Amino acid sequence: MKLAITYAILALIATAANIGAQDLVIRVYSGMFDVLLSVAIGTGVGLVVKYVLDKRYIFKFRARSAVHDGQVFALYVLMGIATTLIFWGFEFGFHYLFGTKEMRYLGGVIGLAIGYVTKYHLDKRFVFRNQGGV
Template sequence: MEEKDNLNRQILFYFLFAILMIILNYGIQKINQLFLAPYICSNFGTIEIIQALYCSITPNMSELIGSIAAVGITYIIKFFLDKHFVFKKGGTLIKETSKEFLKYFGFAILTTIENIGIQFLLTNLMNTPLEISIIIALSIGYLTKFYFDRKYVFNIRNS
């Protein structure tokens, strides 16, 4: 019973932090959409590489770059929340934390590809609003990531 309670607590905190990261992710992307992209494209959009890699609207490259930045920032924050609060891995040795972070980051890359791919397809092929695309893509990504983190990163096994 205690193990089931622990799993339920882990799931609750993991997804509570995931919701907070979704909100932060959304905020970062909205800042990019409303402030950074217009500023960069109006001031530097004549530079060919910036036009091609950031200011292009078919496909919407500033959205893609904003999505990548938002996911990167939130994954770093979420690693420390997951390590210390969700899975209660209190070890602070650099070697141990580095190994965990590398595994966490490796799985983050896989789920980020999944996340960004889903969001990109939803917004560019299905004309889904950015807000809905972010919520759907991140929810699927965090669900996948919970199972990877629990089993492979923080080595929590079912008995």
């Protein structure tokens, strides 16, 4: 139960980083492809924040070297492709259906929540399984 609570808290932190980065981009740039750019940057920020938090607090991972850390991060990103599609599907779907940034962000939060639950299982099974973590 402690692991689930910790994971939920860390997912909230990564979600806030993602949505916060998106909102910052929209506030700074309102030109062509602004929503797409904001979602891409938010996704990147959220991904890095989530990786750093997951590897340390969830999977207790310690890389043997920078190269090893890069390899594990690449696998982490690969496992995140499907979950990113879930997240984007909800965020862009809400954007299309409702047309407001608030509803787009709500769709993003819902998509991230679903994606993070799925991602935990993928990461546990494929990314951190033989890396000295859980």
